[in-house]
Amino acid sequence: MDKMVSTDFGGPEEHISQEVWSQLRSMLQTELGEKKFQIWLQNLYVVSASDSEVELGCPTAFNRDYVNQNFGAVILRVLREINPGVRTVVFTFAPRPHLSIDNSAHVLPREAQAPVDASIAERLGPGSIPPNPSCTFRDFVVGKSNHIAYTAAMKAAEQVVAAQKPQFTPLFLYSGSGLGKTHLMNAVVWHVLRNSASARVLYITAESFMRRFITAMKERETLAFKDEMRNVDLLLVDDLQFIADKNATQEEFFYRFNELADQGKHVILSADRSPAQIDGVGDRIRARLLHGVTLEINATDIELRLAILERKIERFQAQYPGVVIGDDVRRFVAGRIASNIRELEGAIHKLMYIADTTQQPMTLDTARRELADVINHNERRLSVDEIKRTTANFYGIRIADMDGPRRTRTLVRPRQTAMYIAKSLTSRSYPEIGKRFGGRDHTTVMHAVRQVERHSAADPVYHEEVQSLIRLLKDGAPSQGNDPNGTSKT
DNA sequence: CTGTTTTATCCACAAATCG
DNA sequence: CGATTTGTGGATAAAACAG
Known part of the structure; x- marks a missing residue:
């Protein structure tokens, strides 16, 4: 189990780091999926490794930041599985000699984002989803398909901060997957946590609510579970459709929900369908849901998608100038990937990454080739x-x-x-x-x-x-x- | 048309799986 | 653990078929 690293010599350490790395690679490969791995992690290598710290080198600055932000936690977790002693993992930008990326102007270290400072974390209820720092109101691109939901969410967040009672409970947001409801939920969480000193927030998915409820029941700790629910000022539940057809969980959930609602606390729910369309929900419960406000986030139109791309690219260029994504490419991406914003972002990330590593403007041809799989993969949800x-x-x-x-x-x-x-x-x-x-x-x-x-x-x-x-x-x-x-x- | 066979359906219940 | 899903075997009556 333990590979002890004597730091006396370079020799054994070098050896071990290679071993660790290959192990890490294969674990990450299965954990994250082949595709992500190839795009983002393929070219990483171990710079140094001690018992408590591992340093990984990345071929480009953008690559480093992206990996740090998106995979840092996973990589650390996996590393710990291999060697529990590891405390930190560091990503550095160490260009390969032959790849001269010479925008030496400033490869700004861009403030390795604070891992949610403690005072904020404290007010997140147990089991909460840690809010994604890149999902805030400022990052949300507003278009005509989503501005109503945006405004409503914003308003709710402000009311929580001001400790006002909601006019309507719950606020129910629904839309197909990947149109931004989770982003909005996140934004609300952030807004509240940052602007209020005391408000307590619980942000969970319906699925984890159910899981926790069930284990609590099994271990006869339902009391503790209930207490956790009681003391929040704002409850957000994502993907509510998961508890349709799950009767016991539903009952429990709505009991908690009513309790909070009666105290004038805010509740925001999201699902992929409207309450009326979710079947397997009791009439009593449905009526209660419809008592609040129900808002739909509509499918994105092409202008909104272009705006989203625009913003992504702009932000990226601010940091890594020299990356060029032409108008034709933007229109191509915005036109072809219509269903899902996550996919849209994934696609543009990939293109930007390629443009950055090659230091070439992205051409339509390359884009078409690189995105072929994403585009053909038009999963349709059948009823x-x-x-x-x-x-x-x-x-x-x-x-x-x-x-x-x-x-x-x-x-x-x-x-x-x-x-x-x-x-x-x-x-x-x-x-x-x-x-x-x-x-x-x-x-x-x-x-x-x-x-x-x-x-x-x-x-x-x-x-x-x-x-x-x-x-x-x-x-x-x-x-x-x-x-x-x-x-x-x- | 009648008698026979086939089979789409429901039921009661058990085993397996899930949340 | 309780609920739900997947299976099994059997009964019935609606179709299909044979004469």
Whole structure:
């Protein structure tokens, strides 16, 4: 277990650092995924390593900062798994000799961001998500799709700071994934923590709420758990849709929620759907949610995306001048990556990084090549309803017959096919699918799945039918959001 | 059309998995 | 631990089929 590092000689230390590094690399690779690893961590190397401190070299200044900010914590954690003695990990910018990056003007060390100073951390409730320092109101790019939500969040934050009661509780924000609700939640947390000396904040995901609740129950510590909830001035819960269908957790959550709301505390919730659309939520609870304000963050339009890119690039250039991302490239990125801001940022980061390492202006060709995988990977979230509709259409039957009781071949075949597709393309369970097909039994769905498997194994024609149906669904009649063309052209 | 076979469906219940 | 999901075997009645 312990590789003792005698610092008497350079020899053994050198050896050990290499060993540690290769171990670290493979662990990081699995932890972060191949892609991220290749982009950001591929070219790191060990500068020095002692028992308590590891120094990693990065090929560019930007690379150093990015890795420090985004992966620092993970890397430290992994290092500790290897050698628990490690206290700190340092990233340095040590250009390879042959790569002359000569903007020697100033490679500013840009204040290695303070890891949340103590007084602030104290007022974060236990189990809170540490707020991401780069998600503040100032960093939020406001456009017409999100300015209402932005204003509301801002207002709520200010009210908490001023210790005013909310006009409406809860504030419910919803939008598809990656459109900025988490950013807004973060911004509220920051704003409150920084501008108020006393306000206590609890910021958690619905998932972790549930997890904690369950373990508390298991260990009979529900009292402590409840106390944690009681003493906050502002409660933020992210991804509320996770506790749909989880009855016990739901009850507990809304009990806490009501308690806070009755005391005039602020509660901000987020989900990927509106309360009305989240199924598996009790009516009583839904009514309570709708009692507050419900705001949607709409899909981004291209101007907003351009503005976001603009800002990212500007900030980047302030620090690493010489990186050029042309207008054509910006429009390309903004046009192609429409669904998700996180992806948009990831893409531009990648391009900037490449531009920085090569010290060449980014060309449209390079951009297209480098982003190919991101662009093709247009995951579409399918609903059972959509599957039913499309399948019914495909076979020329009525959608009502999907739910109806009739069992004629011409109806049963499409119905079973739809069930099968629903099972394989969504994460719904058998009972859930059955419910959505006119309240059928879950074993009926299982039977349907087996039938389809059997049939498509025996009959290539049918097999092809199913496959093309799946393709049709995946590419999708765009009911919401994806215009892969983005800019012009028809 | 009638008698038979096939099978889509539901039910009761058990085992496995999840949060 | 309790809830939910995945399975099993069996019963029934609606379709499909054979004559």
